[in-house]
Amino acid sequence: MDINPIRGMKDLYGLEFRKFQYVVDKSVYVASKYGYQCIETPIVENTGVFQRSLGDESDVVSKEMYSFEDKGGEQITLRPEGTAGVMRAITSNKMFVNENNPLKLMYYGQMFRYDRPQKGRYRQFHQIGLEHIGEKSPYTDVLTIELAVDIFKAIGLNNVKVLVNSLGGSQSRKVYVKALVDYFNKYENELSETSKHRLVTNPLRILDSKELNDIEICQNAPKSRNYLNKEDAEYFEKVLMLLEQCNINYEIDLNLVRGLDYYTHTTFEFRMSLGEYKDALGGGGRYDGLLKMFGGADVSGVGFALGVERLMMLLSNDVVLDSPEKVAVIPVSESEFDVAFRLVRTLLKDGIPTELITGGNSLKKRVELATKRNCGLLLIIGENEINNGTIVVTNTKVSDSEKRNTVVNMKEIIYFLKKNI
Ligand code: AMP
Numbered sequence: 265m266d267i268n269p270i271r272g273m274k275d276l277y278g279l280e281f282r283k284f285q286y287v288v289d290k291s292v293y294v295a296s297k298y299g300y301q302c303i304e305t306p307i308v309e310n311t312g313v314f315q316r317s318l319g320d321e322s323d324v325v326s327k328e329m330y331s332f333e334d335k336g337g338e339q340i341t342l343r344p345e346g347t348a349g350v351m352r353a354i355t356s357n358k359m360f361v362n363e364n365n366p367l368k369l370m371y372y373g374q375m376f377r378y379d380r381p382q383k384g385r386y387r388q389f390h391q392i393g394l395e396h397i398g399e400k401s402p403y404t405d406v407l408t409i410e411l412a413v414d415i416f417k418a419i420g421l422n423n424v425k426v427l428v429n430s431l432g433g434s435q436s437r438k439v440y441v442k443a444l445v446d447y448f449n450k451y452e453n454e455l456s457e458t459s460k461h462r463l464v465t466n467p468l469r470i471l472d473s474k475e476l477n478d479i480e481i482c483q484n485a486p487k488s489r490n491y492l493n494k495e496d497a498e499y500f501e502k503v504l505m506l507l508e509q510c511n512i513n514y515e516i517d518l519n520l521v522r523g524l525d526y527y528t529h530t531t532f533e534f535r536m537s538l539g540e541y542k543d544a545l546g547g548g549g550r551y552d553g554l555l556k557m558f559g560g561a562d563v564s565g566v567g568f569a570l571g572v573e574r575l576m577m578l579l580s581n582d583v584v585l586d587s588p589e590k591v592a593v594i595p596v597s598e599s600e601f602d603v604a605f606r607l608v609r610t611l612l613k614d615g616i617p618t619e620l621i622t623g624g625n626s627l628k629k630r631v632e633l634a635t636k637r638n639c640g641l642l643l644i645i646g647e648n649e650i651n652n653g654t655i656v657v658t659n660t661k662v663s664d665s666e667k668r669n670t671v672v673n674m675k676e677i678i679y680f681l682k683k684n685i
Contacts, residue, residue: 272379272387282584283576284390288372290418291392291570298411300370300394305349307374311339317348317557319525321466328377330387342376346393347526347554347567354397355560362561366398372572384543390572391546397555397565402502405530405550408566410510412534412546415570421578424545425537427517428507430500432492433528433552440491441467451481471521487518496529503530513537526551530566541578546570589641589661589685590617592634596627596646604645607655607677614678616685635660641684643677659684 269275276284292302311331318325330342343349350369354361361367372392379385392415396408409426416424431437444467452460456475463470471482492500507514522531531549535542548568556562591611595604604620611618619637624630627644634642642658649655653674662668672680 270387272381274386274388279581279584280576283579284572286584287419287572287575287579288392291372291415292370294415294418295370295394295411298368298407300368300396303350303353303369303371304373305343305346305353305371307343307376308340309343309349309352311341313348313352313558314341314344317351317526317554318345319466319469321462321469322524323469323472324377324523328379330376330378344375344377345524346371346373346375346391346569347395347551350393350395351555351558351560351565354555355558361398361555361563363398363400363563366396366404368394368396370394384571384574384577386573391569392572393548393567393569395565395567397567398561398563400550400552400564400566402499402506402530405503405566406506406510406512408548408568409507409514409532410512412548412568412570413512416534416545416575419575419579420583421536421545421575423536423538424513425535426507426512426514427520427533427535428503428514429488429517429520429531430492430496430503430529431488431521431527431531431549432496432500436488436492436496437468437528439493440486440488443486443491444468444470447485448481454481466525468521468525469523471519472523482519488521489516489518499529522547522549526554528552528564532568534568534570536578541574543574544571545574545578590619590637590639591641591643591681591685592619592621592637592639593643593645594621594627594630594634596644599647600645600650603650607643607645611678611681616678616681631658641681649674657684 314329315325320326324344329344332340334340350371354367359367373390374388375391376388378387381387396404413424448463448467448470454477456473456478459470459473459478470478473479520531520533527549529550533547534545546569550564550566552564554565593604593608595601601622608618608620619639621630621634624633631642640661642660644656644658654671655674655677657670657672658668
């Protein structure tokens with residue numbers, strides 16, 4: 265039996281788990297202030313849920329999905345992203361939404377993409393995602409972006425830059441795609457096989473190509489911003505003006521089309537503006553018609569997803585090291601195990617974080633074990649203490665040996681601990 269996890273997947277424990285929890289807790293806290301509520305959708309969906317909404321030609325659908333046939337012959341897929349499942353859930357559960365009654369939903373959990381594993385890129389990873397569905401306005405777009413910036417700040421990342429672009433609505437997009445086809449037709453013979461195919465099926469996706477030659481050709485390709493009709497251009501101008509007003513550190517990136525088919529109007533991506541880290545921390549944008557595609561209301565939405573592992577990589581260890589100070593109850597010998605056991609239960613019931621240390625075959629070993637487990641106050645119980653009704657409390661965090669040990673009356677131990685933790 266191979267005891268290693270599947271390639272590109274890993275176990276989450278110890279410090280890493282605390283970082284994960286920290287990132288999720290802060291995000292949920294900030295988003296709840298903006299009026300978001302959590303939703304959890306299944307990790308597997310019918311393959312069609314992703315295929316149609318993300319686009320057959322997107323890298324995610326064409327190359328990276330974990331799709332299987334289940335025992336009943338259904339084609340199912342481990343979710344590669346969260347938006348499609350949320351749209352499906354809104355429709356399945358008949359959640360009420362229209363232009364005046366927006367739904368603000370947030371989720372977090374595992375995503376799966378069969379990509380080449382490397383630093384910061386896994387086959388199983390976590391995303392935190394938010395969707396604001398119903399309202400369509402530059403104000404909503406900018407508040408959504410500011411929410412992401414607030415999440416970054418809450419976890420201590422103050423140097424995040426926002427890249428923005430606009431793909432326009434369906435009318436502008438049609439004109440833009442035509443311009444792209446005219447341009448790429450001139451280079452048809454030089455394009456990679458995948459891009460040649462996309463030229464016929466979905467020309468916009470050529471811009472996502474990772475082939476060097478394609479990337480070079482794409483550099484001079486027409487830019488969506490130049491093909492926005494008047495209304496879409498005004499919408500984008502307003503977004504930029506509001507970003508300015510909110511003092512958000514942004515930059516226009518005319519090549520930002522994002523990898524999925526459903527984006528319209530504002531698209532954005534988050535990157536560190538200082539330091540070595542170059543990969544995106546997350547991204548998102550506005551989407552029209554996605555809910556309608558699932559049989560729901562014809563309303564627009566805006567949302568983003570953040571890569572939790574990317575955020576964890578940038579998080580300082582210090583912020584999660586501060587676990588609550590724990591108490592250790594250490595019986596000197598086996599004769600005191602029963603008393604120690606009862607004391608541990610009393611302290612736990614009173615809300616005091618406590619561990620019973622019976623391992624090791626000497627008092628010295630047990631003290632070492634307790635210190636290793638980050639227990640600050642050690643309650644040592646021996647025969648004398650039981651006879652006298654006292655406990656010796658050793659404070660391992662104090663360097664002055666005179667102040668280290670205090671003899672406390674057993675009856676007053678809870679009062680003493682609450683004062684000293
Ligand atoms: P996307 O859904 O592709 O826009 O991705 C949003 C964010 O999720 C990215 O910016 C990354 O932070 C994160 N992400 C996407 N794919 C992976 C992956 N394979 N491993 C780790 N994080 C990922």
